[in-house]
Amino acid sequence: MVSKFLAFLGRDIAGLHEAAYVLGAFALLSQVFGLIRDRLLAHIFGAGTALDIYYSAFRIPDLVFVSIASLVSISVLIPFIAEHENKGDAELSRFLSSIFSVFSVSMIGISAVLYAFMPTLSVFLFPTLIGGEYGTILIDMTRILLLSPILLGISNLLGSITQVRKRFILYASGPILYNIGIIIGVVLLYPLLGLQGLAYGVVLGAGMHMLIQVPYIISEGLFPRITWSIRWFDIKRVLLLSLPRTATLSLHQIVFIILIAYAARMLEGSVSVFSLGFNIQSVPLSIIGVSYSVAAFPTLARLFSGGKEKEFLEHIVSALRHILFWSVPATVLFIVLRAQIVRVVLGSGAFDWNDTRLTAAVLALFCVSLVAQSLVLLFVRGYYARGKTLYPLLINSIGSVAMIIFVWLGLHMFATYPFFQNSIEALFRIEDIKGSAVLALPLGYSIGMILNALLFLFFFNRDFKIMSRVIRNTFLQSLAGSFVMGVVAHELLRVFDNIFDINTLFGILAQGFCAGILGIIAGTAFLLMLGNVETREVIRSLSHKFWKTKTVSAEQETI
Numbered sequence: 001m002v003s004k005f006l007a008f009l010g011r012d013i014a015g016l017h018e019a020a021y022v023l024g025a026f027a028l029l030s031q032v033f034g035l036i037r038d039r040l041l042a043h044i045f046g047a048g049t050a051l052d053i054y055y056s057a058f059r060i061p062d063l064v065f066v067s068i069a070s071l072v073s074i075s076v077l078i079p080f081i082a083e084h085e086n087k088g089d090a091e092l093s094r095f096l097s098s099i100f101s102v103f104s105v106s107m108i109g110i111s112a113v114l115y116a117f118m119p120t121l122s123v124f125l126f127p128t129l130i131g132g133e134y135g136t137i138l139i140d141m142t143r144i145l146l147l148s149p150i151l152l153g154i155s156n157l158l159g160s161i162t163q164v165r166k167r168f169i170l171y172a173s174g175p176i177l178y179n180i181g182i183i184i185g186v187v188l189l190y191p192l193l194g195l196q197g198l199a200y201g202v203v204l205g206a207g208m209h210m211l212i213q214v215p216y217i218i219s220e221g222l223f224p225r226i227t228w229s230i231r232w233f234d235i236k237r238v239l240l241l242s243l244p245r246t247a248t249l250s251l252h253q254i255v256f257i258i259l260i261a262y263a264a265r266m267l268e269g270s271v272s273v274f275s276l277g278f279n280i281q282s283v284p285l286s287i288i289g290v291s292y293s294v295a296a297f298p299t300l301a302r303l304f305s306g307g308k309e310k311e312f313l314e315h316i317v318s319a320l321r322h323i324l325f326w327s328v329p330a331t332v333l334f335i336v337l338r339a340q341i342v343r344v345v346l347g348s349g350a351f352d353w354n355d356t357r358l359t360a361a362v363l364a365l366f367c368v369s370l371v372a373q374s375l376v377l378l379f380v381r382g383y384y385a386r387g388k389t390l391y392p393l394l395i396n397s398i399g400s401v402a403m404i405i406f407v408w409l410g411l412h413m414f415a416t417y418p419f420f421q422n423s424i425e426a427l428f429r430i431e432d433i434k435g436s437a438v439l440a441l442p443l444g445y446s447i448g449m450i451l452n453a454l455l456f457l458f459f460f461n462r463d464f465k466i467m468s469r470v471i472r473n474t475f476l477q478s479l480a481g482s483f484v485m486g487v488v489a490h491e492l493l494r495v496f497d498n499i500f501d502i503n504t505l506f507g508i509l510a511q512g513f514c515a516g517i518l519g520i521i522a523g524t525a526f527l528l529m530l531g532n533v534e535t536r537e538v539i540r541s542l543s544h545k546f547w548k549t550k551t552v553s554a555e556q557e558t559i
Contacts, residue, residue, distance in 0.1 A: 026172030031283040033179035035345050038279055040186045041198075046350030047269030047276075047359070053134045054198055055275040056126050056264060057141035059257045060114065065149035066249035068107050077160040080238060093222055098231040099238065100157060100224030107153055111146045118143055125257065126264045137195050144199035148206040155210035157224065158217050170216055174209040181205020244389035248380075251400040258404060259441050262411070267435035273355065274441055276346060277362030281370060284330040288323060289374025300385035313464055316382050321474045323374045325534040328478040329523060331370045332486040333516060336493075338364045340512030344505065354433050361428035362442050369446035372453035379456040382464075391459060399452030406447045410440030477532050485523030489515045 045051040077099070081092065114121070118139050123130050129138055155174055162171045185201010193200065217223045263270040300315055334341065338360040347356050380392045413420040414437045424439055425431045492515035501507035527535045 028287050030175035030179055031286055033176055034279065037179050037182050038276055039346055042276065042346040042351035043349030047272040047355040049132060049134060049268050050195065052264065052271035053129060053138045055271050056129055056260055057138055057145055057199065059260055060121060060142055061145040061149055063253045063257065064110065065152060066253050067246055068110055081160050081164050094231065095234055096222060096224040097227045098234055101226050101230060102235055103153055107150045115143050115146060125261050129264050140196050141199040144196060145202055147203045151206035151210050155213065158213040161217055161222055162213055170213060173212050177208035177212055178205035181208050241389055244393040248393045248396045251396055255400045255403050259407060263438060263441060266438055270435055270438040273359050273362055274438055277359050277366055277442060280341065280345060280363050281366040284334060284370060285373050288326045288330060289377045300382060317471065319378055321471060321534055323378060324475050325478050327371045327374045329482040329485055331367050332482040334367045335364045336486050336489050337512045337516055340508055344509050357430050358433055358435060361430055361439055365439060365442035365446055369449040372450045375453045376456055379460050395455045396452060398455060399448050402451050403445050403448030407441055407444030410444045411437060414440050474534060477527060477530050481523040481527040484526045485519040488522040489519030492518055
């Protein structure tokens with residue numbers, strides 16, 4: 001039984017759509033555990049100071065992760081691994097050990113420095129939280145969480161190997177275990193250790209994220225080791241490629257730190273509402289945008305390194321069409337069913353109806369940019385596959401600055417113009433809830449992200465001429481089908497409101513589920529009437545029974 005399970009995890013998945021669906025299925029499972037995690041946190045703490053502390057504690061470790069661990073990020077390493085793999089496993093092993101050694105020493109040293117200066121940094125970023133009853137706990141939790149970037153960085157290094165060799169199931173298992181570790185922290189460690197137990201749960205999850213890949217890597221003879229024989233030429237090449245990407249990711253994390261810092265100065269619970277709304281919108285983003293971009297990247301790197309420009313562009317266009325096909329209706333469905341989704345996922349215990357309504361509004365504003373976020377993930381990997389990391393840095397820099405400007409403008413509008421605030425509150429039906437100014441944060445984020453995606457689309461089309469009639473047709477047909485789906489789902493919510501008792505968990509789940517399913521059926525039928533190509537491709541890919549894809553030995557793979 002165990003051997004069959006390990007063989008299943010180590011399967012080689014061929015084909016863009018099959019790989020994307022495998023990753024999407026595992027991303028969905030991971031997000032289900034993530035939602036269970038968030039429900040437990042919301043149930044126990046509600047949208048209050050304790051949960052604000054928990055989410056704020058992630059900010060500095062997350063910045064460390066994207067700033068330092070990007071040296072061993074999957075997007076950077078895959079082209080190098082593909083290159084060294086051509087020279088044999090011994091050459092690849094030496095390359096991996098050099099990277100691992102430099103990363104380990106750097107990460108441990110930087111984490112130690114941050115550990116020492118954590119009180120000063122926390123006071124600068126979160127003065128309101130530090131001045132409260134949980135101030136010392138915030139510092140302790142942040143220090144504990146500094147272990148996570150080290151473990152996740154090593155996991156990324158190992159994940160580069162499993163992705164190059166198309167062990168997508170093995171790679172996709174890590175996030176599931178990560179969330180399971182956090183759940184263990186909430187259920188078992190928090191009662192024993194207090195809020196610090198939550199941080200230890202995160203570290204446990206990061207450790208399991210790494211360990212799940214270790215047996216396969218060892219079996220391939222590629223597990224990296226600490227070495228003093230550093231191949232500095234390889235390190236230099238990786239750094240030259242990774243530094244622009246590091247700056248790109250760091251910009252995004254810096255923006256997020258600024259947004260959380262804004263939220264921490266607002267009404268109690270604003271950090272929690274903002275973070276929970278973002279986590280829920282990450283479900284469709286992970287299933288669609290992340291899955292397709294991750295599944296496409298190894299093939300894109302191989303095609304470019306092999307000089308197959310035409311096939312490279314065809315692969316980009318195929319992934320782009322399917323991202324549009326899935327993300328547009330997901331946006332509409334999440335906006336229409338926002339209250340039902342939030343109430344089912346989070347609505348219990350200390351998380352009351354007002355918390356639900358405010359979080360639902362935050363979720364809707366984040367989902368406005370769901371298509372843009374998904375496209376950015378693909379375009380960035382498209383550039384990285386070609387070894388071009390400067391464009392993503394420049395474009396994301398503009399987008400990050402735009403986010404901060406739009407957030408500042410939104411906060412200014414909320415504070416200065418009552419009409420603006422009243423209009424936003426009326427739109428989301430939260431007129432009687434305090435703390436609506438937090439909506440300026442996801443609003444500014446989404447506007448900046450849409451601008452970011454438009455810039456990527458402009459430059460990518462200029463460089464690669466991808467804006468074909470096929471893509472326009474996909475977008476317009478998906479938009480039309482989503483409109484039908486949204487209208488049907490919205491109207492059916494009213495119908496089922498009179499059938500189910502929406503004051504109960506089962507009732508609101510049944511209301512949202514039935515309205516959503518029937519809306520999806522209506523939208524799908526409309527797309528079939530239009531003769532939508534993507535719908536037929538989805539049906540054909542599902543008919544391949546991708547979960548039963550035959551395992552192919554790594555030696556038979558081509559680069």
